[in-house]
Amino acid sequence: MAPFPKKITDDPYGAVILIRRLVMEQGVTYWRRYLLALVLMGVSAGATAGSAWVLGQVINQAYVDKNVRGIVIWSLVITVLFAIKGASTYGGTVILSKISNAILANNQRALFAKLMNESVGFFSERHSSEFLARLTAGAKSITDVLNSLINAVGRDLLLLISLAVVMVMQDPFMSMLGLLVTPPAMLVLRKLVKRIKGLAYTQFTGTADILETMQESLQGIRTVKAFTLEQTMRERIDASIAAVERNANKMARVSNRSNPLMEMLGGFAVAGGLLYGGYSVVALAATPGQFFSFLSAFLLATEPAKRLARLNIELNSNLVGARMLLEVVDSPASELSDDDKPSLKLSDARIELRDVSFAYRANEPVLNRMSFVAEPGKVTALVGPSGGGKSTVLALLLRFYEVTQGDILIDSQSISAVSRRSLRQQTAYVGQDVYLFRDTIRENIAFGKEGATEAEIIEAAKAACAHEFIMSFPLGYDTPVGEHGTQLSGGQRQRVAVARALLKNAPIILLDEATAALDSESEKQVQEAIEHLCQNRTTIVIAHRLHTIMHADAILVVEGGEIVERGRHEDLLRRGGRYASFFRLQHRETGPLTLTPISATA
Template sequence: MTEPPKKITDDPYGAAILIRRLITEQGMAYWRRYLAAFGLMAVSAATTAGSAYLLGEVINQAYVNKDVRGIAILSLVTVVIFTIKGAATYGHSVILSQISNAILANNQRRLFAKLMSESIGFFSARHSSEFLARLTAGASSVTQVLSLLINAVGRDLLSLIGLIIVMVTQDPYMALFGLLVAPPAMLVLRKLVKRVKGLAHNQFSGTTDIMEIMQESLQGIRTVKAFTLERTMGERIDASIAAVEQTNNKMARVSNRASPLMETLGGFAIAGGLMYGGYRVVAMGATPGQFFSFLTAFLLAYEPAKRLARLNIELNSNLIGARKLLEIVDGPASEPDDSDKPALKLTTACVELRDVTFAYRADEPVLNRMSFVAEPGKMTALVGPSGGGKSTVLALLLRLYEVTKGDILIDGQVISGVSRTSLRRQTAYVGQDVYLFRASIRENIAFGRPGAGEAEIIAAAKAACAHDFIMSFPLGYDTPVGEHGAQLSGGQRQRIAVARALIKNAPIILLDEATAALDSESEKQVQEAIGHLCQNRTTIVIAHRLHTIMHADAILVVEGGEIVERGRHDDLLRRGGRYASFFRLQHRDAAPALAPLSASA
């Protein structure tokens, strides 16, 4: 049984559907400006055709009528025509550029807004360079497609129509002969389109690979240097660059393969026109003006005809980038807007996990029916071996992921039933790997609460034990922190992060091993800052260094996604269970313990 033939609507990103979408969804928003540009293109096309016709009149006035006055008048008209053409060309070029810039900016905003509506899981399987490529190449491809279409219709097609009218009026038979070159050219170009699609896809993928390797090499430059990976990373990017270079060379050969045919066919047409036109002038008494007018129109028509012939190739090349953009924009948001849900209303900020089960992958649970209550205004510590599910608890509390089974409640409200924005506004998070934005110290602190005043920023920095080191810099709070905060030490970055959490003034604090990567002196300073942060707030802290949570109000030992022990520090030591084993192991191997972090400091 034979399969039914495919329809163009079978592929939602097929060329025809994509073009229609780009015109209706994006181009139509600027139809008035496109109409103005189209009108100016029509003027430009008319002047082009008029100049070809005018040349014939000049030849007749000069060589047939011997009329100097007529030549002067026609010369003046020529100046006017070309002046009008220049003004019209300038006008439609500026208008189209402005439209393209507006569409480009709009698509970049759309893509960024869509990415901000995706969940953490969406990004975990992808590389950030892919989105950078879609943001730049994909968004610009949309404008290229629309520009190609409007230029093809408004500039090339109208110019071609005007010039064909001139050719037909001067000599219809010779015009028909000149048009015979089009069918064989179309057949050749049609075969090239499929090849161009595949090469354009490879170009996009290869460029993304180059960006990925470049980004990883620069962001991981310390590791590259420490492990002498310069040559290895160089070989990786060389291979990707070579692949893209090879693809680009193939694209150059394929996309330009029609040029020899077009030039050859054009040469035959021009040669035939010269012979036939010359014969008419010499043997049949035709005026030389007709011949020169026709020949000028034919030569002027050659370039727009060639561009129209290549239009399909150019469109399909750019449609790949447009498709890459729309594939992301069209997809359902993995973290859809839920602003219609009620806001979280806090009274005591009591956090409860009730039989919570969660798995990143099916049949591989990370948490297994976990239940506990984090009392209001107190510190609850999660400890245990790596991979037990501690960090997952914080991610679920922030709704970076949704629970598989069970419920998380805050003051009796199931958090899946409230808006994410209201939930996240009530929580402050400080992790082990602090992310600082490439901005000043002041701006990074203020990100905790946009619009915060200078006095509030300084107060938060002082409470985070950061004010003194900030003021030691020549620029103070205006000191740039560099990419990822690279110009600050680990302890300084952590204290900036604590200040950012402090200025938020959230009633729920989530700490994920916030001192694990610090030396003893920095740890002591960050502990003091965290003590201010946690004061009278519901705090859930993850810690590997057990001396930092000895005075926690509740300690939960998490293993294999379950709570295997719970209690206070002294009680757990007396039981001699898993917590006692962890503590004795650290106490034996570690340096003298630092002062414990107090929940009421």
């Protein structure tokens, strides 16, 4: 049985469906402004056509009637028409620009809002430069599509109709000659559209590749310099740029391939008009003004005619970018809003993992029926080899991912049954790779609490052992931290992050190797700040440097997604198991372990 023919409605991002959607969803909102712009375009078109007609009257007054007064009057009329055309064109252009700016801003907001509703896993599978390309090129493409449509109707079509009226008024037969060039032009342009779609998509992805290489090279400039990768990165971006350049040249050839045809066909039409018009003046007693008026209207009509002929090419080129943006906006959010769920109500902040299993990819488990309790107001440490699943525990506690099996409870409430917002609002997180926004130290600390006062910010900085180094800067709390906080040392960044967490004043603290990348002096200062942060709060800390968690109330050794040992520091050393092995390896001990009683923190 033969398959059913494909319909234009089968593809939700097909040209016809997509254009209709853009018009109905985004263009109709501004229909009053668009209508005003169309009126102004109509006035401009009428003024242009009127000037072509008046030109014939001037010619007749000069060469037929020999009337100087008539020449002056009609010349003044042309001046007025051009003034009207200029004012209406200006007004229409400004209105369209304002509409375009509003639509561009709305689409950029929509895309960013959609990205904020995606899960961490969504971004781990994509490069951030892809979204930068979609945010800029995609949003602009939507405005370009709508502008192309309104200009085609208001500027080009109305102008062409107005000029056609003038041509028909002057000579209907010559007007028919101009229509002869339309069928062959449409036939050629139709074949170019499909080619343009593929080239436009390749251009978009190529531009994203350039952004990706540029972003990675600049963000990793220290690594690039340290490993002398300058030439490698140059070669990589040169290859991407060369590919985009080749594609752009190909697109230029294809998209402009219609121009020679249009010019040649236009030339035949003009030549035919000149021959017939000249013959009419010489042999048929037509007035020279009639001939010049027709010729002016015809020449003025060639540009809007060419733009209308190329409309399909421009639309399909811009629709690729529009599709790139709308595909993300339309896709189901990977982290659906659950603000309708009840808020997390804390009394003791007791955390319990109950037979939790999790896998990032099918058949590759990271956690295997893990169970433990983090007692209220105490410190629970997770230690063990890399890849054991420690950081995954924190990611699940923050609901960056959902558990595959089992449950996580806080004060007997399943975190999957409460809103993410309420969970995260009552949790403070400090990781090894601290992220600081490109702003001042004050603003980066203030992100911990909306509407924080200056006194609260300073108090948090003092508790985080950060106030002293902050005040050593000439600008103090107004000191810019640079992109990713690169103008601060590692220890300073960590203490700013701890101050941000302190300001949040959350009852649950999650620390992911917060001192792993620091030197001994910075580690001591950060460790002191962390002790302030953890006081009387339920804390889960991941550490590779075991001496930093010797004070913990409970130490869990995580290996292969399971807890293989648990207890306090002294007890685990006495057992001589995995923890003792890790501890001996770090301290390079070859003899018996010496136990030093360490009192647990509250």
